[in-house]
Amino acid sequence: MTMAKRDTYTPESLLAVAVGVFNERGYDGTSMEHLSKAAGISKSSIYHHVKGKEELLRLAISRALDGLFAVLDEPAAAGDGRAVERLEHVVRRTVEVLIAELPYVTLLLRVRGNTGTERWAMERRREFDHRVAELLKRAVAEGDLRSDVDVRLATRLLFGMINSIAEWYRPARAGAATVDEVADAVIHTALGGLRTHRS
Numbered sequence: 571m572t573m574a575k576r577d578t579y580t581p582e583s584l585l586a587v588a589v590g591v592f593n594e595r596g597y598d599g600t601s602m603e604h605l606s607k608a609a610g611i612s613k614s615s616i617y618h619h620v621k622g623k624e625e626l627l628r629l630a631i632s633r634a635l636d637g638l639f640a641v642l643d644e645p646a647a648a649g650d651g652r653a654v655e656r657l658e659h660v661v662r663r664t665v666e667v668l669i670a671e672l673p674y675v676t677l678l679l680r681v682r683g684n685t686g687t688e689r690w691a692m693e694r695r696r697e698f699d700h701r702v703a704e705l706l707k708r709a710v711a712e713g714d715l716r717s718d719v720d721v722r723l724a725t726r727l728l729f730g731m732i733n734s735i736a737e738w739y740r741p742a743r744a745g746a747a748t749v750d751e752v753a754d755a756v757i758h759t760a761l762g763g764l765r766t767h768r769s
Contacts, residue, residue, distance in 0.1 A: 580619075585633075589630045589673045593677055597680075634675045642660065653712055654712070714766060715765060
C-alpha cells in the first residue's frame with residue numbers, strides 16, 4: 571500500500587519561499603499560481619497554511635518589523651545612558667537585523683501602500699523612524715551631536731544609508747564585508763560627521 575505524498579511544507583518554509591517570489595516578481599506581480607509553482611505544492615495546500623498571499627505578506631513584514639522594534643527595547647537602547655551611545659547601539663543592531671533578515675527587510679522596504687497590509691507596514695516604519703529621530707534630538711540636546719544639521723534630514727540620510735544595504739549586500743559573495751565591518755562603516759560615516767568635538 572503506497573502512502574499519499576504528504577505536504578512537507580511548514581508555515582515557516584512556505585513563508586521563506588513566498589518572500590523570495592515577492593522580492594523577485596514584486597508583490598503585485600505575484601499570483602497564487604506563482605507561489606504554488608515556486609513551492610512545488612498545490613494552491614489548496616497553500617490555503618491550508620494561510621488565507622492568501624496578503625497574509626503571507628503580513629507575516630513576512632511582521633518578522634522584519636518585530637526584529638527592528640525589538641532593537642529599541644534592548645537595554646542598551648532603552649536605558650538611561652547618553653542618547654548618542656544608545657543611538658549608536660540602535661544603528662549597529664539595525665544593520666545586524668537587516669542583514670540577518672535580509673529577504674524579509676528587503677520586502678518591507680519595497681512596500682508601496684497598495685494594500686491595507688502595506689499601509690500598516692509603512693505606518694510602522696514611520697513609527698520606528700520617529701523613535702530613532704527622538705534619540706537623535708536627545709543627542710543634540712545633550713551636546714553630543716551637531717545642532718546645525720536638521721534632525722529630520724539627518725534621520726532620512728541615516729536610514730537611506732542603512733536601507734541601501736538591502737540592495738547591494740550579499741553575504742555569500744566572495745570577499746563580502748562582515749556584518750561588523752558594515753555596521754562599523756555606517757556608524758563611522760553617518761554618525762562621525764554628526765558628532766561634536768566633545769563627544
